[in-house]
Amino acid sequence: MTLFRALRRLALASALLSFAAPACIAQSADALWNNNCISCHGENAQGGNAQSLLDDEWLLGPTDRNLYDAVRDGIVDSGMPAYGETLKDEQIWALVVHLREIRAKDKRARLGSPKPDDAGVFTTQHANFKIERVITDGLDVPWSVDFLPPAAPRGLAHSAMLVTNRPGKLQLWVDGKLSSPVAGTPEVRSKGQGGLMDVAPHPEYAANGWVYLSFSDPDGKSGFTKIVRGRIRADSKDELRWIDEETIFEADHDHYTNGDIHFGSRILFQRQDNTPDGPWMIFFCSGERGVGDLAQRLDRPNGKIYRLHDDGRVPADNPFVGQRNAYEAVWSFGHRNPQGLTFGLDGRLWDTEHGPRGGDELNLIQRGHNYGWPLISFGINYSDAPYKTPWPTADQDFTMPAFVWLPSIAVCGLDTVRPGPDGEAFPAWKGDLVAGGLAGQTVERLRIDGESAAEREELIHGMGRVRDVVTGPDGSIYVVLNQPDHVIRLLPAE
Ligand code: HEC
Incomplete structure (x- = not known):
């Protein structure tokens, strides 16, 4: 008899004997399910001896908290036993994650992926779109795209799109052609999840020519996320050179580590306090480099969102300025691995960050706030073993996510749908967030109401791992894919 069968028989026997929750010694969420449910x-x-949990009909309600409460406290008179006495809180939470995974698998099997009609048109709730393949050749793990603003000087066309490739190449896409790599960009630690990551031109690029890069900076075998800016000089049509480089953020090299995971990083700009003529600030992020506890420490650069003046100076009004040993560039902390950052139309800052298995988060980022990793998490261990419960205790002052992906899509890339300098493509989505997923191979649209996501819709699925999502100058939505290494875009359709 297989172990699975044995467990199943045991569970059946105990259910038949008493309908009481059996004591549990098993560890993985799967085993907990098999033993108890x-x-x-x-x-x-x-379903079987109880109703299906796959439909959307609930006695208590549809939220994660409702499911958790149903399992912990039972549902009186329905025949659902209470497990609060026999299972630990984190085991009960792991069962909620397990149920969410089962439900997502079932839903995908039943409904499939969004599909276009014969004319290639995808129909969605508020707008229709078609897909155009923009770059299909010559990229090597593309990580990010951004656009040079109108009237770009120095011989670079207005329509130029900047593209980073994770192994370390920065290229330009101009007039339908991919440039050779810009010579002289920083050496990167191209290993694991690290390498050349985000690229972002300064909002006043037309006047100052600055382009910002984030990358994993090597020091021997170690590395950490670093931010520089430089200018791209066009020596000739085919010869581009990185010049005038300046360091914007570099962690203390004592804090560089040789892990290969969780580097972040995205780069954004906003005027101070979002006022019309305040000085420009740069926001960027770093993951916790696989050492969760360091996300809670202000004297370590891991797991933070940062804010600096555009030239790298620490703004005097940053939340931890003057605090002993603190990285004064820190804006918020307790992050795991943020790989999406955007300002909404109202100027509020949002991040998406990878949870462990289950528990990817969309967070509203606020000055000085603690987002709780690794002390609370909606996720469980990759091994399927329970980890934590999501909710803080009364003495923990953590800011909760606006939205949680259960199961994870491996969030990467986030932008706000907005009109660009060359037009508006999706007025019906204006102000919505578009979020990419690597393992989930998806782009989702989220509509925000106040501080939470009121609407969630999958736009594409299964076309490749989504590394970045960016609203272009004409309002169309660019998607950077890996496997295949393509850049595609969503264009409006009738
Ligand atoms: C003895 C049978 C039995 C066992 C064992 C059992 N359940 Fe249930 N459960 C039920 C019944 C009956 C309901 C009520 C379903 C309904 O009426 O829709 C229910 C309801 C639920 C609900 C709430 C659904 C809602 O409508 O709000 C959840 C979540 C749930 N069960 C999860 C679990 C999990 C997880 C386990 C294992 C730890 C488990 N159940 C074990 C019988 C059982």
């Missing part, structure tokens, strides 16, 4: 709800929650 399968006898009534079935292997895939399709």
